[in-house]
Amino acid sequence: MVVFVSVDMSKVVGELAQLPLEESVKLVVRKFIAPDFDRVFEVVNRVLCVAPHPDDCEFGVGGTIASLSRKGKRVYMVIATDGSLGTSDPAIAPQRLAEVRRQEQEEAASVLGVEKVMWLGYRDGYMPYDKEARTKLITLIRLLKPELVFAPDAWLPYEAHLDHRNTGLVTAEAVLFASLPHYTEENLITGLEPWHVSYIAFYYTSRPNTFYDITDTIEVKLEALKAHKSQVSSNWGYWEALLRYLAILYGKKIGVKYAEAFKLLPTSLLHAIPFTEIV
Numbered sequence: 001m002v003v004f005v006s007v008d009m010s011k012v013v014g015e016l017a018q019l020p021l022e023e024s025v026k027l028v029v030r031k032f033i034a035p036d037f038d039r040v041f042e043v044v045n046r047v048l049c050v051a052p053h054p055d056d057c058e059f060g061v062g063g064t065i066a067s068l069s070r071k072g073k074r075v076y077m078v079i080a081t082d083g084s085l086g087t088s089d090p091a092i093a094p095q096r097l098a099e100v101r102r103q104e105q106e107e108a109a110s111v112l113g114v115e116k117v118m119w120l121g122y123r124d125g126y127m128p129y130d131k132e133a134r135t136k137l138i139t140l141i142r143l144l145k146p147e148l149v150f151a152p153d154a155w156l157p158y159e160a161h162l163d164h165r166n167t168g169l170v171t172a173e174a175v176l177f178a179s180l181p182h183y184t185e186e187n188l189i190t191g192l193e194p195w196h197v198s199y200i201a202f203y204y205t206s207r208p209n210t211f212y213d214i215t216d217t218i219e220v221k222l223e224a225l226k227a228h229k230s231q232v233s234s235n236w237g238y239w240e241a242l243l244r245y246l247a248i249l250y251g252k253k254i255g256v257k258y259a260e261a262f263k264l265l266p267t268s269l270l271h272a273i274p275f276t277e278i279v
């Protein structure tokens, strides 16, 4: 049994290494790397949710966002692409669909209590993995100063949509570099102070380590999703059932009726740490 009372990690490193790997890593994270790890959603004040498409923040994080904004946190959204591929109807023009989806996203965000929605302006299906996209996100992070950033999990196995993979990757990189004072690129607004994001929470993840109780806000999440009429109205019964099903499965993990699931990481674990996967 290892007991820590404000102890220097160097004094217990031998004991820590003797524990079973997962137990050891969880202790190190909570005691020495991120003391707020189990209270992140309570202690943050500013939150940014990054979505590949209009609707992804609602699907992945909607109940949590509604809860955080009810608690007085400032929540911002960044949507990477315009959603103009999101239809099976060949008659609707992509440009028209993009306009519709922009309006739907604004409505959904206002249902959730989001402060502002920002758009990176990429075409649906063409989210780049490049320094321009990274620079846009670094700029927004330095402007908005979020302590917690939500992004789709770029390492989700079998994720075939490049917009999701690239949005997740570019966001994680932006979070990593936003705090480096010498990191600069052309187009990066000058004069912005570096900003250290404390935590990143990946949604659409197959390795959740954190479950957030959305019992009080699942109806708000569903209402926000209904605002994405172009995406869900023809098959609403299916979407509602699927979302309730997932939320019940996650809720069971923490003994509540409904929850959302995240892979939560202190951002200091986003680089060259071999145990991040099991945190």
Ligand SMILES: [Zn+2]
Residues within 6 Å of the ligand: 052, 053, 056, 164
């Ligand atoms: Zn999407």
